[in-house]
Amino acid sequence: MKLDTKEFAEKMQKTVDGYRMELASIRAGRATPDVLRKVTIDYYGTPTAINAVANVAATDARTLTITPWDASQLKAIERAILASDVGITPANDGKVIRLCFPQLTEDRRKEMTRDIAKMGEAAKVAIRNIRREANDKTKAMKKNSEMTEDEVKASDKNVQDLTDKYIAEVDRITADKSKELMEL
Numbered sequence: 001m002k003l004d005t006k007e008f009a010e011k012m013q014k015t016v017d018g019y020r021m022e023l024a025s026i027r028a029g030r031a032t033p034d035v036l037r038k039v040t041i042d043y044y045g046t047p048t049a050i051n052a053v054a055n056v057a058a059t060d061a062r063t064l065t066i067t068p069w070d071a072s073q074l075k076a077i078e079r080a081i082l083a084s085d086v087g088i089t090p091a092n093d094g095k096v097i098r099l100c101f102p103q104l105t106e107d108r109r110k111e112m113t114r115d116i117a118k119m120g121e122a123a124k125v126a127i128r129n130i131r132r133e134a135n136d137k138t139k140a141m142k143k144n145s146e147m148t149e150d151e152v153k154a155s156d157k158n159v160q161d162l163t164d165k166y167i168a169e170v171d172r173i174t175a176d177k178s179k180e181l182m183e184l
Helices: 006-024 070-081 106-143 149-183
Strands: 040-043 046-049 054-060 063-068 095-101
Touching: 006 106, 006 149, 040 070, 063 070, 070 095, 106 149
Parallel strands: none
Antiparallel strands: 040 046, 054 063, 063 095
16 A cells, blocks of 8 residues: 555645745736735724735836725825835825835845745745655554555655655746846
8 A cells, every 4th residue: 555645745736836925925026916915904903905905906017006995094005015024115195005116136136036045945845844744654654564665665756756846846936936037
C-alpha cells in the first residue's frame, strides 16, 4: 500500500496559491486594485476590506481611483491607506480618492526583486516541510507494518517528484515576477 499523496499535493498547491496572492499585492509600478487587498477600514465597528465599501479601479497604468459607496467613509479609507504599508499618499477631492503610483527607480526594483526571492524561498521551505511531513507519515506506516520497504521507497520517490514539481513552479513564478519588475 503506497502513500496517498493527494493530501500533500493539495497542501503544496495551497502554498503556491498563497505565494501568488502575496506577489499580487506587491506593486510593480503598475496600478492594480490588488495592492489594497490587505488594507481594511473600521466600517461601523467591523474591519472591512476597502473593495467591500468602495469601487476600486485602475484609471490608467499609474492611477487607482477609490469611489466609496458611502461618502462618509472617505476619510476612514484615506486614513487606512495612510496607515498601511502601501507607501503612497492618497489624494482626496471630496468624492474620490486617487492613488498615483510613481515610476520605480532601478534601486527599488532590485530591492523588490530581492524581496520576491526571499518570499519564494519561504514558499519553497513550506513545500519542503510538507514533504517532510509526508516522509514522516511513510516512516510511521513502515514502523506499524502497513508498508513494505519497497513501498516506502516508491512513496518517498512520489513525494519527492511532487516536491520538485511545486518548487519548480515557485521558481517560475518568482522569475516571471522579477522579470516583470525589471522590465518596467
